[in-house]
Amino acid sequence: MTGAKQGLDDAYEQRRPALDRAVGQLKSLLVTVLGQIEDRRLVRAEFDDVRPKALASLKRKAIRQGWTPEQALTQCPDLVGGRVVCNNVEDVYRFEALLRENLPVESGQAERQDYIAKPTNQGYRALHLNFRLDAGESLNREMIPCEVQIRSRLQDAWAEISHADLYKQAGLPPDLLARAKDLSRLLATAEEIAGEIRARVQDVTEPPEHQPRLDRVTAEGLSFIFKDVFGRAPPAYALSLAEEACSELGVTALTKLPRMLKRAEFRGKLGEAYRAILSVPIDSETLMLAGLHTLARGDTAGLAFVRERAKQEFAEIENIARREMQAELPSTVDELIDGIDDPRGEADVASLADALDVVVTCAACGAPILDPYSFAEAAATHYGLAGEPELDAVERLQAAIMNSGVDTGDIDNSGLCSHCAAQLAKDD
Structure with missing residues (x-):
């Protein structure tokens, strides 16, 4: 092993505690952003395991760039990296905006590479944000370069397929690589169609200006209560779920629902039960449905519904993250x-x-x-x-x-x- 390589080995080990602290900070940051998404049933995003750049990968990059060990550990833009996968392109940009809003002041302005607007020659599409997090101890500042890759599900699928089937193989003919670019364009078209579907689903139901009768269950009554309690009109799909819940639970009147949903103690208990399983704030749609369960069957039923909903969402996030990690396992x-x-x-x-x-x-x-x-x-x-x-x-x-x-x-x-x-x- 050359002296330069050995020097990077030693420098990497010395820097590893700071890298681990930066990993924890980036995870916390991404969880915070996920918690600020208003509707996780539509604006769906999960983050893959955040990790420091592997030493072997850093060595290869340092050789290509001609970096010294110190330069490798200060100039490599993805020394700590994370990946966020969203349902669609609209959510990618929404997540980007929320991430920028939550960056620490000392991180400065994040640098942006929009490979969605301008894909690479190979067809790769994603949004990259690069910034630095202070992982120093006490008063000693130690800024660690971080990169977050934000992709849609289809963009992530293309990247995984291309990485495993094409770019790990040497000597492939140019026409085969061109087909990968064709696939990228095809998935981009599918993305546009998915966006149109999403827009239709996301349509909101504007409630009436004046309170309708609440001694019976109506769509107008549910939408009025939702806006009165949460300050915004409900998505059409959320209103449908609420109507279905009323039918299944035998709820015949909504008179007591507004006061119940406005009680800070009631919302606090539900939020605490939700965060105990999934460490993000409870969303308005889940609160509305939990209120209906409580109205029909009592506090215990409302809490049980919230816990079950949080478990389902946690399991979904875990399964997606694990599938992505398994895709990174060696081929044999x-x-x-x-x-x-x-x-x-x-x-x-x-x-x-x-x-x-x-x-x-x-x-x-x-x-x-x-x-x-x-x-x-x-x-x-x-x-x-x-x-x-x-x-x-x-x-x-x-x-x-x-x-x-x-x-x-x-x-x-x-x-x-x-x-x-x-x-x-x-x-x-």
């Missing part, structure tokens, strides 16, 4: 094992385990623990192995995990990390 089990066995230790075993959904936490301190057998079994399933190849891969994977340096817990104290198990043994 042999490549996976080679990466874990690499003596340079550049494989992020924790992220690999997270993608395979096999990470557990210590019952005492909450630190992540990785069971080698669970990891090996999940990997074998992911790669569709069976018979002798499966047995061989499971054995090799277990050995690789055991030698990787990750905490595999304590044999005699199931559920505890090695540190807590050692402390327990010392106390005994």
Whole structure:
């Protein structure tokens, strides 16, 4: 290894604590922005796992750019990166605006690359925002370059397909690469159609100027209450959901609903129950439906509805994030094992385990623990192995995990990390 490479290895390790702090800050920032989206059933956005740039990737970029180790760690624009996936292009720009509004003052003006308005020659479409977050400790400022890629679902699908099937392959003919660009244009057309559908769904239902009768259930009454309580006209789809809920729950009058929804204590309890599962504020549409459940069956039913809705949304976000992480796994089990066995230790075993959904936490301190057998079994399933190849891969994977340096817990104290198990043994 050259002196420059070794220098970058050492500099990266020294900077790693600040990178980890920046990762936490960026995650918190993106969660805050997600919480400000008014209607998460229409303006749908999830963020992929935020992470620092891998050392191997940073080395390649430093060589291409001719950077010194210090330059690599200060000039690489995506030293910490995150990806946000939205339902459609309109939501991409909405998310961008909210992200800009929430950037810390010291981050300055975010730099913007709009590859949606002007795609790359290969057909890549997304919006990139680059800025810096202060990850210094105490009064010492340490600005870390961050990049957030914001894409629509179709743009993300194109990027994943192209990355896996085309740009990882060498020597492909130009006409095949041109077909990828054709696919990008085709998906952009589909995006426009989806936008038109979204616009129709997003139509609002303007309530009457004067309060209608509330001793019965009507669309006019529901829309009037929604605007009176939340300050805006309800989307047409939300009104339909409220009408369906009234029918299913047997609600025949709306007289008590406005006062209930305006009670700070009532909304506070529902919001707290929602945030306990999904760490974003509860939205107005969920509050309206929870009010109807409470009206029909009491406070317990309203809280149960909110918890179930939050669980569904959390599960959806988790599933999407995990599918995206699994798409980043190596192409074959042999490549996976080679990466874990690499003596340079550049494989992020924790992220690999997270993608395979096999990470557990210590019952005492909450630190992540990785069971080698669970990891090996999940990997074998992911790669569709069976018979002798499966047995061989499971054995090799277990050995690789055991030698990787990750905490595999304590044999005699199931559920505890090695540190807590050692402390327990010392106390005994």
